[in-house]
Amino acid sequence: MNRTRDTADLGAFEFECGRSVPLEVAYETYGEYDGDNAVLVCHALTGSAHVTGPKRGDPADGNGTGGQAAAWWSDVVGPGKAIDTREYYVVCANVPGSCYGTTGPASIDPETGEPYGTDFPAVTVGDWTRAQARLLDHLGVGPLHAVVGGSVGGMNVLEWAKRYPERVDRVIPVATAARLDPQMLAIDAVARRAITTDPNWNGGDYYDIAGDEATGDSSGESEAEERGEPDEGLAVARQLGHVSYLSKESMDRKFGRRSAGRAAMADAFAPGDPAGDFFPYREVESYLDYQAEKFVERFDANSYLYLTRAMDDYDLSSGYDSDADALAGFSGEALVVSFTGDWHFTVEQAERLSAAFETAGVDVANHVVESDHGHDAFLVEPEEVGPPIRDFLAAGVEGRAVSDADEREFAPVHASLFGD
Structure with missing residues (x-):
C-alpha cells in the first residue's frame, strides 16, 4: 500500500x-x-x-x-x-x-x-x-x-x-x-471540570519546555517539573468518556460485578482510598483505570478541552x-x-x-x-x-451490503424509515 x-x-x-x-x-x-x-x-x-x-x-x-x-x-x-x-x-x-x-x-x-x-x-x-x-x-x-x-x-x-x-x-x-443532546453536553462539562479543577492544570500553563531555559532555573528543576501535568483530571475526563462509549449490555458482558482483586488495585491508576479497603475493587474499575493510565501518556489535557468544546458547540x-x-x-x-x-x-x-x-x-x-x-x-x-x-x-x-464472513445478505441500505 x-x-x-x-x-x-x-x-x-x-x-x-x-x-x-x-x-x-x-x-x-x-x-x-x-x-x-x-x-x-x-x-x-x-x-x-x-x-x-x-x-x-x-x-x-x-x-x-x-x-x-x-x-x-x-x-x-x-x-x-x-x-x-x-x-x-x-x-x-x-x-x-x-x-x-x-x-x-x-x-x-x-x-x-x-x-x-x-x-x-x-x-x-x-x-x-x-x-x-x-x-x-x-x-x-x-x-x-x-x-x-x-x-x-x-x-x-x-x-x-x-x-x-x-x-x-x-x-x-x-x-x-x-x-x-443535553445528557452528553452534561457529561462533557463534568469531564472538563475534572481537568480544570486539577491543581496541576494551572490555567492551562503546565508545559515544561527544557526546564532551565524556560525559567532560568539553574537547579535544573523547573516549576513545571515540580508541579507536573494535570494527569488526574485528564484521567477522570477520559473515564467519563469511556463510560459513554459502552452500552449497559456490553459492560455487563465485559465486567459484570466481578472483583479484579487487590493485586490489580495495587497497580491501578486511581489514588488510594483506605476507607474502601473493605470493598472489592471491581473489573470495571480496573478497566477504567487502565484506560486512563494509557490515555494520559498519549494525549494533552488542553487539547481535550478544546476538542470537546468543538464537539459540544456543533x-x-x-x-x-x-x-x-x-x-x-x-x-x-x-x-x-x-x-x-x-x-x-x-x-x-x-x-x-x-x-x-x-x-x-x-x-x-x-x-x-x-x-x-x-x-x-x-x-x-x-x-x-x-x-x-x-x-x-x-x-x-x-448498493447492497453482504457480509464477507458468511455471504449473509443485509437488507438493502436504502431500506429505511422512509420505506423501500
Missing part, C-alpha cells in the same frame, strides 16, 4: 473566532490519486491521521504514528477492505487543536517561543473542515468521491455537506448526530432555519449509519438526520446496525460497518 505521512504548512489560518495563527496540519494518504477517487476520512475526538497501517513499534511503521498506539480503523481502511486503498486515494488529516502533529495548544507560539496553552484560538468543527479543504487544495486534490467519519468525525462529515456541497459526491456520517442548523435547510445545497448522496446500543449518538438522532437529508432532497440511506457494543461499535464491529460503506462507495444508495 502506497502511504505518505507528512505535515503541511498552510500558513496563517483564521479561525472562526476571528484569531489567526500559523497552521501546520499532520496528514496521511494511502493509495494513488487518479483525479476522481479521493476519499477523506475524518477521525473521532482523540484520533489521529493514522487511520490504517502498522501498529507503533512494527518495523514496517518507521518513526511514530503521531503518538497513537495503533491505526484506529485498519479493519475498514486498507487493501481489500471496505474503503479499499487499491481503488481509492484515502486522505486523513489530524484536526486543529489536537496534539497529534497538527497545531494545537501544546504547539509553540512563534511570537513567544512558548506553548500556546489556553491562548490558542477557540476551535470549531467548521475550522476543522476549512483546514481540511485547504490541505486538499495544497495536495492538489479536486472534488471528493466521499467523506466518511464516525462520532464527532461524523459531524465533520456533515459540515462538508453543508459548507462545501460542490466538493463532495457522497457523505457517510457514522454513529453521529446533527448536535449533542449544530448543523447553525446559520440556517433547520437541518434540512443547512443541507439544501448538497446534491450528492448520503449514507447514515447508526447502532442500536449507542446512547452517545442514538438511532433516533440518526433517523432525524436522515429525515433532514430527505427533506433537503438528498438521496439518503439510513442503515441501522443491531449491536450491543455501544458507541464503540463503529470501531470494534468492522464486519457490520464495513459492508454498507463499501457498497455505498461503489453504488450509492442502490
Whole structure:
C-alpha cells in the first residue's frame, strides 16, 4: 500500500473566532490519486491521521504514528477492505487543536517561543473542515468521491455537506448526530471540570519546555517539573468518556460485578482510598483505570478541552432555519449509519438526520446496525460497518451490503424509515 505521512504548512489560518495563527496540519494518504477517487476520512475526538497501517513499534511503521498506539480503523481502511486503498486515494488529516502533529495548544507560539496553552484560538468543527479543504487544495486534490467519519468525525462529515456541497459526491456520517443532546453536553462539562479543577492544570500553563531555559532555573528543576501535568483530571475526563462509549449490555458482558482483586488495585491508576479497603475493587474499575493510565501518556489535557468544546458547540442548523435547510445545497448522496446500543449518538438522532437529508432532497440511506457494543461499535464491529460503506462507495444508495464472513445478505441500505 502506497502511504505518505507528512505535515503541511498552510500558513496563517483564521479561525472562526476571528484569531489567526500559523497552521501546520499532520496528514496521511494511502493509495494513488487518479483525479476522481479521493476519499477523506475524518477521525473521532482523540484520533489521529493514522487511520490504517502498522501498529507503533512494527518495523514496517518507521518513526511514530503521531503518538497513537495503533491505526484506529485498519479493519475498514486498507487493501481489500471496505474503503479499499487499491481503488481509492484515502486522505486523513489530524484536526486543529489536537496534539497529534497538527497545531494545537501544546504547539509553540512563534511570537513567544512558548506553548500556546489556553491562548490558542477557540476551535470549531467548521475550522476543522476549512483546514481540511485547504490541505486538499495544497495536495492538489479536486472534488471528493466521499467523506466518511464516525462520532464527532461524523459531524465533520456533515459540515462538508453543508459548507462545501460542490466538493463532495457522497457523505457517510457514522454513529453521529446533527448536535449533542443535553445528557452528553452534561457529561462533557463534568469531564472538563475534572481537568480544570486539577491543581496541576494551572490555567492551562503546565508545559515544561527544557526546564532551565524556560525559567532560568539553574537547579535544573523547573516549576513545571515540580508541579507536573494535570494527569488526574485528564484521567477522570477520559473515564467519563469511556463510560459513554459502552452500552449497559456490553459492560455487563465485559465486567459484570466481578472483583479484579487487590493485586490489580495495587497497580491501578486511581489514588488510594483506605476507607474502601473493605470493598472489592471491581473489573470495571480496573478497566477504567487502565484506560486512563494509557490515555494520559498519549494525549494533552488542553487539547481535550478544546476538542470537546468543538464537539459540544456543533449544530448543523447553525446559520440556517433547520437541518434540512443547512443541507439544501448538497446534491450528492448520503449514507447514515447508526447502532442500536449507542446512547452517545442514538438511532433516533440518526433517523432525524436522515429525515433532514430527505427533506433537503438528498438521496439518503439510513442503515441501522443491531449491536450491543455501544458507541464503540463503529470501531470494534468492522464486519457490520464495513459492508454498507463499501457498497455505498461503489453504488450509492442502490448498493447492497453482504457480509464477507458468511455471504449473509443485509437488507438493502436504502431500506429505511422512509420505506423501500
